[in-house]
Structure formats: structure tokens, C-alpha cells
Amino acid sequence: xxxxxxxxxxxxxxxxxxxxxxxxxxxxxxxxxxxxxxxxxxxxxxxxxxxxxxxxxxxxxxxxxxxxxxxxxxxxxxxxxxxxxxxxxxxxxxxxxxxxxxxxxxxxxxxxxxxxxxxxxxxxxxxxxxxxxxxxxxxxxxxxxxxxxxxxxxxxxxxxxxxxxxxxxxxxxxxxxxxxxxxxxxxxxxxxxxxxxxxxxxxxxxxxxxxxxxxxxxxxxxxxxxxxxxxxxxxxxxxxxxxxxxxxxxxxxxxxxxxxxxxxxxxxxxxxxxxxxxxxxxxxxxxxxxxxxxxxxxxxxxxxxxxxxxxxxxxxxxxxxxxxxxxxxxxxxxxxxxxxxxxxxxxxxxxxxxxxxxxxxxxxxxxxxxxxxxxxxxxxxxxxxxxxxxxxxxxxxxxxxxxxxxxxxxxxxxxxxxxxxxxxxxxxxxxxxxxxxxxxxxxxxxxxxxxxxxxxxxxxxxxxxxxxxxxxxxxxxxxxxxxxxxxxxxxxxxxxxxxxxxxxxxxxxxxxxxxxxxxxxxxxxxxxxxxxxxxxxxxxxxxxxxxxxxxxxxxxxxxxxxxxxxxxxxxxxxxxxxxxxxxxxxxxxxxxxxxxxxxxxxxxxxxxxxxxxxxxxxxxxxxxxxxxxxxxxxxxxxxxxxxxxxxxxxxxxxxxxxxxxxxxxxxxxxxxxxxxxxxxxxxxxxxxxxxxxxxxxxxxxxxxxxxxxx
DNA sequence: CATTATTACGGG
DNA sequence: TCCCGTAAT
Numbered sequence: 001x002x003x004x005x006x007x008x009x010x011x012x013x014x015x016x017x018x019x020x021x022x023x024x025x026x027x028x029x030x031x032x033x034x035x036x037x038x039x040x041x042x043x044x045x046x047x048x049x050x051x052x053x054x055x056x057x058x059x060x061x062x063x064x065x066x067x068x069x070x071x072x073x074x075x076x077x078x079x080x081x082x083x084x085x086x087x088x089x090x091x092x093x094x095x096x097x098x099x100x101x102x103x104x105x106x107x108x109x110x111x112x113x114x115x116x117x118x119x120x121x122x123x124x125x126x127x128x129x130x131x132x133x134x135x136x137x138x139x140x141x142x143x144x145x146x147x148x149x150x151x152x153x154x155x156x157x158x159x160x161x162x163x164x165x166x167x168x169x170x171x172x173x174x175x176x177x178x179x180x181x182x183x184x185x186x187x188x189x190x191x192x193x194x195x196x197x198x199x200x201x202x203x204x205x206x207x208x209x210x211x212x213x214x215x216x217x218x219x220x221x222x223x224x225x226x227x228x229x230x231x232x233x234x235x236x237x238x239x240x241x242x243x244x245x246x247x248x249x250x251x252x253x254x255x256x257x258x259x260x261x262x263x264x265x266x267x268x269x270x271x272x273x274x275x276x277x278x279x280x281x282x283x284x285x286x287x288x289x290x291x292x293x294x295x296x297x298x299x300x301x302x303x304x305x306x307x308x309x310x311x312x313x314x315x316x317x318x319x320x321x322x323x324x325x326x327x328x329x330x331x332x333x334x335x336x337x338x339x340x341x342x343x344x345x346x347x348x349x350x351x352x353x354x355x356x357x358x359x360x361x362x363x364x365x366x367x368x369x370x371x372x373x374x375x376x377x378x379x380x381x382x383x384x385x386x387x388x389x390x391x392x393x394x395x396x397x398x399x400x401x402x403x404x405x406x407x408x409x410x411x412x413x414x415x416x417x418x419x420x421x422x423x424x425x426x427x428x429x430x431x432x433x434x435x436x437x438x439x440x441x442x443x444x445x446x447x448x449x450x451x452x453x454x455x456x457x458x459x460x461x462x463x464x465x466x467x468x469x470x471x472x473x474x475x476x477x478x479x480x481x482x483x484x485x486x487x488x489x490x491x492x493x494x495x496x497x498x499x500x501x502x503x504x505x506x507x508x509x510x511x512x513x514x515x516x517x518x519x520x521x522x523x524x525x526x527x528x529x530x531x532x533x534x535x536x537x538x539x540x541x542x543x544x545x546x547x548x549x550x551x552x553x554x555x556x557x558x559x560x561x562x563x564x565x566x567x568x569x570x571x572x573x574x575x576x577x578x579x580x581x582x583x584x585x586x587x588x589x590x591x592x593x594x595x596x597x598x599x600x601x602x603x604x605x606x607x608x609x610x611x612x613x614x615x616x617x618x619x620x621x622x623x624x625x626x627x628x629x630x631x632x633x634x635x636x637x638x639x640x641x642x643x644x645x646x647x648x649x650x651x652x653x654x655x656x657x658x659x660x661x662x663x664x665x666x667x668x669x670x671x672x673x674x675x676x677x678x679x680x681x682x683x684x685x686x687x688x689x690x691x692x693x694x695x696x697x698x699x700x701x702x703x704x705x706x707x708x709x710x
Numbered sequence: 711c712a713t714t715a716t717t718a719c720g721g722g
Numbered sequence: 723t724c725c726c727g728t729a730a731t
Binding site for chain 2: 038043046047061062063064080086087112113114301324325326327328329330331335336337381429432
């Protein structure tokens with residue numbers, strides 16, 4: 001095998017995946033111009049997936065439904081489900097699992113996205129070649145395979161026969177036969193040619209794609225080549241429902257007219273900077289530059305990567321990973337809908353947390369792992385960047401109430417209006433929370449063979465919701481560890497099972513979760529059994545439901561309005577200024593919170609371990625303050641759900657970063673002595689041109705900051 | 711103002 | 723390690 005042809009790599013991409021998921025569900029959508037859209041209020045909703053019939057009409061992703069209907073009057077529109085006031089992609093994630101599981105039967109795969117997966121077929125191909133002593137591959141085994149570069153135009157041999165009159169399928173067949181014919185001669189011997197290996201790989205992919213369609217009903221396209229970049233590129237050459245082999249020998253011709261931006265990772269600023277800096281347009285043009293030149297301009301790593309890649313060579317490994325490395329959710333609040341009150345921020349953080357808890361719990365039950373880190377990010381009105389700020393803290397419990405209160409604690413310093421104000425400034429246009437840093441879940445004892453045995457092999461066969469429900473029930477009696485968790489429903493239902501607590505004659509509505517209004521002895525502080533909350537005949541879920549029935553769609557303005565209406569009596573509460581020394585917010589890693597979980601009985605605490613709650617003046621053990629605050633948070637939340645009065649922030653055991661002000665400006669002077677590396681500099685002026693991110697005037701930095709690896 | 715919601719990953 | 727920015731879908 002030659003340099004750069006060591007592996008057989010494939011990339012499988014589901015054709016307009018979300019559309020197919022909806023079409024499988026609703027047959028009326030099949031074989032029609034249709035799209036999947038999110039929300040509806042604004043311009044009919046945003047399109048995130050488009051059927052090929054609709055593409056023929058010019059409909060594209062990121063287009064508003066209202067606009068798309070002008071291009072295609074009879075356009076069908078499937079809507080993304082909405083839950084907790086936000087788009088919910090669960091449906092597609094579950095469909096993705098179905099596909100991934102089928103594909104995994106053929107090879108180790110890397111989940112590249114919800115609808116894409118890479119696979120290293122090198123070993124599988126070798127195995128097939130060994131088993132089947134076949135020297136010739138029948139074209140009938142490659143019914144949907146295209147060979148890029150074939151048939152080779154023989155303009156010189158045959159002056160001008162009818163090269164263009166063939167329809168697509170005929171051209172495909174011709175190319176395939178020509179390709180197979182060119183293989184047979186020399187590919188027999190001990191060493192199989194790279195071409196034969198790709199061909200066998202394509203055969204495996206044909207089988208796999210057939211299995212995927214048979215088992216799931218979904219069609220896909222695929223690219224087969226020697227590395228990930230070429231496989232990805234090849235995949236897009238003959239869509240939909242087709243696969244393409246891209247032999248290394250066909251790269252030169254292909255790259256000679258392939259815009260640089262078509263290559264994965266070069267579709268953005270780096271690609272633009274290459275074009276500008278070198279004055280070239282196509283991938284093949286890069287072969288005219290030495291490795292040193294490319295490294296000089298774009299950094300060692302990127303330069304080397306480009307030098308090889310323009311010759312069709314790349315070495316990024318296919319990582320064996322089927323599961324996402326993080327689980328998160330986010331919601332935008334653009335323009336006028338930006339969150340401008342603390343209540344709104346808390347409300348939406350909690351909606352996000354509800355979804356996150358559900359997804360994390362299912363993930364733990366199905367995949368046997370737990371996330372240890374919680375990251376919270378926001379974008380502020382006016383900020384052009386995708387993210388204005390992000391911080392993380394320990395994630396110790398899969399519980400929406402705690403997740404949302406911790407999240408709030410992390411970002412509350414961003415509110416320049418002050419924490420005791422109802423207003424939030426500057427308004428937030430994006431909230432994002434995500435869990436990561438997974439590790440094996442503590443052996444969940446006897447989760448009823450059902451889970452432990454069946455899930456790994458065919459999770460998709462079972463509704464995840466079923467799994468969740470079942471495990472919730474079983475966990476209580478069977479699972480020896482951890483507190484009980486649950487779905488939204490059980491979340492609220494559980495609240496009604498617990499004892500009530502009085503609070504100032506106000507009506508009590510528990511929002512579930514834990515509440516520890518009074519200090520408890522260290523010994524019992526860890527018990528999740530005696531957590532208290534109030535009982536309610538009318539569950540808050542009712543309120544939420546009615547709320548979203550009326551104005552569920554999108555627009556936080558709905559929330560904003562409902563809050564404003566009753567936002568008169570704002571008897572602002574106190575500020576959570578816990579006693580000076582031991583505030584649990586000073587710890588950057590939130591070790592405090594972790595300790596609460598790991599060491600329920602801290603070294604005999606004296607009176608110095610007592611803190612006075614700012615809100616209720618009760619003495620609370622320092623290590624219980626987080627949960628105590630959860631209690632307040634729950635109460636506050638309840639209020640906003642029912643009548644919506646005011647509430648104050650909850651103090652939690654989260655790390656609060658120092659920067660309560662805009663992110664520090666970066667861009668130190670890098671002026672490496674020599675090198676004229678493209679310094680994207682200057683701020684402001686947009687354009688994809690090579691510009692330094694936010695580095696300030698003059699400060700230059702190398703472009704090797706752009707990524708890619710070898 | 712309003713291409714969303716997610717995900718991964720390199721650089722500093 | 724954390725946080726920021728880039729890129730893709």
C-alpha cells in the first residue's frame with residue numbers, strides 16, 4: 001500500500017435525516033417537498049431539514065418557512081416537538097441511535113453528529129479479502145456505487161463519441177465497470193491494491209446501508225476513501241441514497257476545480273484566509289506551495305495538514321465512539337425577546353434544566369455513565385460572538401432544581417443591575433447549559449436485567465421513556481445507591497408525597513426537589529428521604545401546562561408578558577450575602593458541593609460551620625447551604641409559576657468567576673520575529689477574511705490558532 | 711434585532 | 723484545567 005492509502009475510511013450521512021424521521025412517522029409526507037422547521041411565530045419558523053423534492057424548488061436550510069413557501073407553494077412542513085417551551089430534538093436523537101446501532105454491527109464507528117458517522121473499514125476489508133478468495137467483484141454487488149473519476153473521458157482515444165448522452169445511472173454503471181476492469185489485472189496477488197480495498201470497503205458499505213434501510217427505513221449516502229476528509233467529500237458527490245468511492249488517483253483532477261471551502265474545516269475563516277493569503281481558489285492550487293511556505297503562513301500543524309491534504313493525504317483517526325461527549329441544551333432569545341428580568345432568566349434556566357435532567361437520567365440508565373461537570377453559557381444583547389461568557393461547576397446530582405439554581409449562581413454576577421434588582425442587564429439572548437466529563441456510573445446494582453442486558457445491544461428497540469419510567473420505579477426499591485430521579489412527571493408527583501412545610505401563611509406549592517428549611521444534623525443530612533416540601537392539590541405542572549397551551553410556541557415575550565402583568569408588588573428580598581469567610585461560592589471548583597455529596601459527615605463542625613441564611617435568618621450548616629438555597633429557589637419558582645410575585649436569587653455552591661465584566665481582551669503580541677503569518681487582526685469589519693478574532697489593535701497572532709490536526 | 715440547537719475541538 | 727473561538731449540521 002502506498003503512502004496515504006493505508007486505510008479504508010467511510011463516512012455515512014443520513015439524507016435529510018430529520019425529514020426522513022418525520023416521513024417515517026407520517027407517510028403523507030413521503031415523496032413530497034417537505035421540510036422540518038422549528039417554531040412558528042417568527043416568519044413561520046426556521047427550516048432545519050429539507051427533502052430533496054423541496055430542494056428542487058430552491059428551498060434550503062436556515063430559510064424561514066414563510067419564505068420557503070414562496071418558492072414552493074405546496075411545501076409540507078413538519079414541526080419539531082416543543083417541550084419546556086423549547087425545541088426538543090429527542091425524536092431525532094432516538095432515531096439516530098437506531099441507525100448507529102445497525103452500523104455498529106459492521107464496524108467500529110465514530111459518531112460525528114446526529115446523522116453522520118465515520119468508520120474505519122481497514123480491518124473489515126482485510127478480513128473479507130482473506131475470506132473470499134475472490135479475485136473479481138461483481139458489479140451487481142455495488143448497485144449504488146459511483147467511482148469518482150470514472151468513466152475516464154477518453155477524448156483522445158475516441159475523438160467524440162456520445163459521452164454526454166448517458167443518463168446518470170448509465171454513467172455510473174459505465175464508470176463502475178471501467179473501474180472494476182482496471183482492478184482485476186494487478187490486484188490479485190498477495191498485496192491487494194488500494195483500489196481493491198476501497199472496492200471491498202464499498203461493498204461492505206452497500207451491505208450496511210441496505211441493513212440500515214431495512215432495519216430503520218432510513219436512507220443514507222456514503223463516501224469511501226482512504227481518510228476522513230476524502231470520505232466526507234466523496235459522500236457529498238452523489239446524493240441522495242448513493243455512495244461514492246474516491247480513489248487517491250482521482251484526487252488531482254477533482255481538486256483542480258474544487259473550491260477550498262468545500263473541504264471539511266476549510267468552510268470558514270481559515271479557508272477564506274488561505275484564499276486571500278495565497279491568492280488561490282481551488283484545493284489543487286495548494287500543491288504549488290512548499291510545506292515550509294504553508295507552515296509559515298498557517299502554522300506548523302495546519303501547514304503540514306494542508307500540504308498533505310491538497311495531495312489527498314490525511315491521517316486523522318476514526319475515533320471509536322458512539323456516544324456524545326457532552327449533553328446540553330440551549331435556547332436563543334433574540335432581539336426584543338431577550339431576557340431582561342431575573343425572573344425570566346431563572347425561569348428559562350429551569351426549563352433547560354428540566355430537559356437536561358431528563359436526558360442525563362436516561363443517559364445514565366442506558367449508557368451507565370454520569371456527567372461530572374456542568375457548563376453554563378450565555379450571550380448578551382449586542383454581543384456578536386456566539387458566546388459572551390461561560391463557566392463550569394461540579395455536577396453532582398441529576399436534578400433540575402439544583403442544576404438551574406447552580407446555573408443561576410454561575411451567571412448572576414453578569415447582571416450589572418445588581419442581584420437584588422428585578423431587572424437583568426444587559427439582557428441575555430442565549431442560555432446554554434451542558435453536562436460533560438463523563439465517567440462510569442456507580443454500579444447500579446440490580447437494575448432488573450432488563451436494563452443491563454438489553455440496552456447495550458438494542459437500546460432503540462425500547463422507548464427511552466419506558467426505560468426511564470421503569471428505572472425510576474425500580475431505582476427506589478432496588479437501586480442501592482443514589483437518590484431517586486425521574487421524569488418531569490414523577491418530578492412533580494413526588495412532591496406531593498412529601499410532608500409539607502409552613503411558610504408565612506402563604507399558599508405552598510412545592511416544586512419538588514429537595515428542600516431543607518431547617519438545619520439538620522450531619523448524620524442525617526445526606527439522607528434523601530426526609531427532604532421536605534409542601535403538598536399541593538393542584539400541581540404546578542398544571543400551571544405550566546396551561547401556560548404553554550396558551551403561548552407555548554416560542555418567544556420568551558410570552559413569559560415576559562405574563563410576568564410583567566403581575567410584576568407590581570416587588571418586595572425585593574435580601575441579597576444572599578453569606579457570612580464573609582465561608583461563602584461556598586468562592587471555590588472555583590465548587591469542591592464544596594462535591595464534598596457535600598462525598599462527605600456527608602464533615603469533621604465535627606462547630607458553630608463556625610453555621611451560616612445564617614439571608615432569606616429566612618435560620619442557622620444552616622455551611623455544607624447544607626446549597627440545598628437550603630435550593631429550597632428557597634423552589635419556593636421562588638413556585639411563586640412565579642402560580643401567581644408570579646417576586647423572588648430572590650438562590651445562592652448555591654457554585655463557583656463564580658471573577659469576571660463579572662465583559663471578557664478580558666486577548667491577543668497578546670505574538671510578533672514572532674520572522675514569519676509573515678496571516679495575522680488576522682484588526683477588529684470590527686466582518687467578512688470571512690482572515691482577521692484576528694478579538695485581538696485588539698495591532699496585536700497580531702498566528703493563524704495556526706485555527707484548528708486541524710494531523 | 712430573528713438562520714436554532716447542538717456538538718466537537720484547537721489554542722492559550 | 724478552564725474559557726474562548728471556530729466549524730459543522
